[in-house]
Amino acid sequence: MFCYHDKIEKIDMGGGVIRQYLGEGENMNVQHWNMADKSVVRLHKHPQEQFGYVIKGGFKMIVGDETTELKAGDAYFIPPNVLHEFTAIGETEAIDVFSPVKKDFPWKE
Structure with missing residues (x-):
């Protein structure tokens, strides 16, 4: 594909968040994100594992009990069912991989 x-x-x-669904296989899917400065993907969790890579800009990120800041070139892993939140630092672009496939986004405004 x-x-x-x-x-x-x-x-x-x-809220300044744009998603592009790049595709899926049998057990995973890939999505591209653009986030305006200070836009937020509010606190949520899901049963999928999530791996991401910051292409541009950065995030203030909460994963479980940890808070950190990531910048372009950094990556992250979120285990299943762990609460997490992203706040963009500058114009931000990232790629996320979900396994198993994730299509629903309950935090969508």
Whole structure:
């Protein structure tokens, strides 16, 4: 499967967060995110594992009891069912991989 950036639908999640669904396999899917400065993906959890990579900008990130800041070039892993939140630091771009496949986003505004 191939994904061409200019042909992938941009989904406005509200609050300055744009998602692009890049595709899925049998056990995982990949998503591209753009977040405006100070936009927030509010505290939530899900049964999927989540691995991410910051392409541009950064996040203030809460995962469970830990809070940290990540910048472009940093990566993160979130275990299943752990509360987490992202706040963009500057214009931010990231890639997330979910396993198993995740399509629902209960925090969408």
